[in-house]
Amino acid sequence: MDYKELATNILKNVGGKENVNDVIHCVTRLRFHLKDESKANDTVIKNMDGVMDVIHAGGQYQVVIGPQVDDVYDALVKVGGFQNKEEVSPDQGQNDEKKYGEKDQKQEGLFSRFLGLISSIFQPVLGILMASGMFKALVSLFTVAGIMSKTSGTYVILYALGDALFYFFPVALGWSAAKRFGMKELYGITLGGILVYPTLVSAVTSKTLYTLFAGSAFSLPVRLTFLGIPVVTQTYSTTVIPIILIVWVASHIYKWLNKNLPAILRAFFVPFFTLLIAAPLGLIVIGPIAMVIQDSLSKLVIAMIGLNAGIAGLFLGTFWSILVMFGLHWAIIPLFAIDIAQHGYDVINPLIFAGALASMGSVLGVFLRTKDPKERSIAIPAFISSFFGINEPSLYGVLIPRKKVMISSFLSAGIGGAIAGFSGSKLYAFGASGPLGLPCFINPKGIDFGFIGLCLSGIVAFLLALISSMFFGAKKTLKILSN
Known part of the structure; x- marks a missing residue:
């Protein structure tokens, strides 16, 4: 990112140096005291690469930058010839928002605010998260293709690179x-x-x-x-x-x-x-x-599958990504191994198989709709990671900031899960995640209706998510809460 260019454009669109009384910064925002806020062009600034949002609060014109705010502020001070001041305390920023921004926060809605909070916490680690996902994807690809052995030093190091952040x-x-x-x-x-x-x-x-x-x-x-x-x-x-x-x-x-x-x-x-x-x-x-x-979730899933696998697939497929978002999916994953050990197959894993395909469809839709190079650079590795069954980069980098796209992706995965459940799909062995893991769902006696239904579940989920994402567009609909 060219911080000098961004600072120059921001200064120009807040009305120029002559319209700025003072400028300071906090953890993630540039905080202007403008002589006349009506001269600032909110729309242009919001659409700048490197700007997350514009907020009017506490008598300040706040430009939300994110973790790079220090660099942008330094460039702004040089471009505008302003006095370089130290970062204001987070408490000061929070007190301003509580005093002046309470109405806007209430109007935004509790669910959106909560997602915004989660997204803001993940924002600084998103780049490393996507890199980790790519490393795990490469390791999966190399082992499936027979290029690399799990006992080799190269595998151990690459796997550690991919897994360290998650651990x-x-x-x-x-x-x-x-x-x-x-x-x-x-x-x-x-x-x-x-x-x-x-x-x-x-x-x-x-x-x-x-x-x-x-x-x-x-x-x-x-x-x-x-x-x-x-x-x-x-x-x-x-x-x-x-x-x-x-x-x-x-x-x-x-x-x-x-x-x-x-x-x-x-x-x-x-x-x-x-x-x-x-x-x-x-x-x-x-x-x-x-x-x-977690234990309650495990018991709930087992009980639902016992009642009706199709309905369980709709429920688990829809909410699986939410469980991943909160790290609660680990309550269910051990059940896969228990089922295979006891029965020779697992009926839970097929219900979430379509989730990766739904994420891929949504991310592809965002990629096709957006013209922002930065968003495309996030979408590409996210798509590849989802292909290998690693959905965190897609979830945190693409879906959560776009609430409508996220919900449509979850529902598409749920519909896919229902198809797999009603088809009687089963997992017979552990292997690669995502589409590469399809062979693990083939019955040792030969391809059956369960495997066909599983393939259909993935295709339907992918297409529904892609169409929905294209319809809703690539624009972010969620405010990223920051200090």
Whole structure:
């Protein structure tokens, strides 16, 4: 991105240097104090490559840039000859929005605001996320084609490149969430690191001390205690919601301590008490709640398939990407292996097969409709990743910012799941994800109606998602919430 060119264009369209009283910046926004806001051209600025949105709040004309705001601000100061000022505190930006932007936030809707929050947290890690997806796709392709063995050093290194971010997702999201919630990023990194700390990870398989709610549907094994309080250990790698909630809680503790402690005590006691309160609370309360939700989801899926596989396919196919969004899909994935081990086949996995095809259709539609080179550069690797069954780049980079396209993609996947369910499709072996994994659904006795139905489910989901995406267009419909 040419920051000087972007800064020049922004300055021109806010009415020029002569219309600017002052300009500062926060974590993600340029904040202008304009003499006459009516001279600013919102439409032109919003459509600039590198600009996410324009917001009028707190007597300021705010241009939402994102993580590159520091570079754009530096270029703007040089172009306009403004005084270079330090970044304003996140609290100041949040207080302005609460005071002046409350009405707009209420009008936006709770669901849109929540998706905007998730999207804003993923925005800084999107580039690495897509690169990771591409590495995993390449490894999958090379192994399926017989070019690379899983025991080779090349495979191990490439797989690590693709899987590292996903394994340490709580660390990356902890950093981004801390930035979003107005707390120093190192707090989020530390809290995320605690969730994947080796000793706590190994405790998941250690000896059970006792079981909470034994004999009930919510029985929880306890393997650790903290000050006598039971800690229900869980594997947090690849999870999303726990770290976001923990950092959100920690940010409130952090701000309260900064506000109420004497300045001389803050350097030590703010980080000490923030981590001391937030980390155990996350491990003792937030993690176990997520576990209960996951277990409940597993039981719900099994019960629905027992009633009607077609209806279960419609439900699971539609909501699978939402489970992936929150990291809750890991509650269901182990069931694939259990079914194959017990029965020789699995009936759950075929119900979500169409999800990758639906994502591909939606992303292709956005690619064909958009004229923005930046959006196309996101769509291409996202499409390839979805082809290999890795939907996170498509989900976070393309679908979530476009609510109508996202919903149509989910519904298309649900219709595909229903077709697979009614066709009696089955997974007989583990292999590549996405379309490359089609051979795994072939009955050892030969191609049957279940396999034909599975292929049909993918084709229908792809076409429906593509048509819907072309109809709704490529324009982003979701505000990316930022500080």
